[in-house]
Amino acid sequence: MSETFIEILRRALDEELARDPAVHLLGEDVAAGGAFGVTRGLAQKHGAQRVRNTPISEAAIAGLATGAALCGLRPVLEIMFIDFATLALDTLVNQAAKYRYMSGGQLAVPMVVRTQAGAAGGAAAQHSQSLEAWFVHVPGLIVIAPSSPAEAYGLLKSAIRLGDPVLFIEHKRLYTMKEAIAENAELPAIGKARIARTGEDVTLIAYSAMVTSAHEAAEQLAAEGVSVEIIDLRTLMPLDMNTIAASVSKTHRAIIAHEAVQNGGLGAEIAARIGDKLFDELDAPVLRVACPFAPIPFALELERALLPGAGNIVRAIRAQLH
Amino acid sequence: MHLVDAAHGVMGATGVVAGNLSLAAGAAWAAQALGSKNVSVVFFGDGATGAGAFHETINLAVLWKLPILFVCENNGYAEFTSREEHSTVKFVRRFAEPYEMAASTIDGNDLLAVYAEAGKAIAGLRHGDGPYLLECMTYRLAGHFVGDAQRYRSKEELAAIREKDPIERLKRHLLQSGVPESDLDATGERARRAVLDAVERARASRHPDPAGVMEDVYAAPWLNAIDG
16 A cells, blocks of 8 residues: 555554554644644544644753653654754754763663755745755764655664664655555664665665655666666665665766755765775766755745756766766 | 763763753653653753753743752852843742742752752652742852863952851751761761762773773664764
8 A cells, every 4th residue: 555755654653652652752743743744643542641742942852852762761853844953953963962972871862853854845945954964974863864655664663763863854855755665574774775776887876855866867867778776875874885885886986966965965975985995996086966055945946946856967977977 | 071870860961051951851751751750850050041941941841740850059150250241130030930830049058948948849849740940049169160260250259158158057057956066077077088089999990991982872882883
């Protein structure tokens, strides 16, 4: 049975609430279903104490979740937009990420922060950002960015069971995407990338909604006789360099595509690592497809003009091959 | 600064002013959710009331009736700047009023008053009465950090306040109550010895092994020492 990204997230949360009494959901409007309806019906099913609405106080609710995680709960906090995670940065960066280390291993923070990022439908500059690189930069945090409903289902469950603080980034453009999940499938390991399409000529590394654009680009290029291998990173921290290395050693070309701006983005890190470890394998410079260095605009034609998509990837791969 | 003794319920101190308040509320929420009789007690200075997290946390604590005791040590100084320069709100207790949180201001240098008031507040928390703000008026006898030259306050101001040293006050009270001075001296000496021994033990302890620098970044062991 096909389910949307939103329905599958709800299913994963529902099952985790049922599996482990320590799991609690909290966030703005979550008892009412949340801004996108992900948690709809869960408060009725699991009780108002397990699925709790909070005030619009990102700093306090992130701390609340962290403190509760230190003391025996497994909170799943929803930060409605990643743009609002800026208000919770002290907790996420200074407290949650450091607690294990600063306590000499006495304590842990088994917490998932679900948040929603990326641009779609004119949500504009303060509801559309892709800020994942900030969090990848903080030792102690895990960062996950699923590319499809089925991926999100397994990765969210694995994240809840991991035992470390996880930032789980959902792309709003994927929310209506439909997919069926394999029943009783094994949960994916955190930190393991996935070969989303096998190919021979170029390795295209993407994550989150950009994996959809990568597939579109690969289809177009296949018609031109170019065979693209797509790596869906799934986990941004840690990076699965083994999967990247195996692929680049085969194709000898690498392109990284993300919706976040290029400057200081994850693509720079991956390109640097490929340069460090696989320089002799490369037949061409590593290229990046990313957002130009501007805020996300409101007008739809401007949003379209700015956002990188399949066309940008196709052009980059053509340039790399010639 | 970052002391943690989880086995004894000392869950840590943060280097970020006001950063501990919401964590403590989270500990209280866990106690509430798990149905334990644990309560959360969090200490902060008057300087923390300038942070939004203080107000956000109070609102949440009252709203969810969390078993948390907010203990404010109002010592008149936030780092090097006096209370008057930080806020027009003289007493931190006043911040509890709009949220209808139970609160009181007491002489924080009166050990017996602190003991009695904190005991009452904690009994209330265990009874499910919701959070409590205990404002303890006090004074910082030492500098903000080791080696603080304290140019921001006068020697006279410091000398006057030493008179109110809570240990000396307790001593005077116990003497008046008929406790022999020799008992007090012996107790004082035992305490001094315990501290000196602890310092001695710490100095004699082995320094950490640099080989362990990548341990405990993550709880999952395989995540430690990975290449980012």
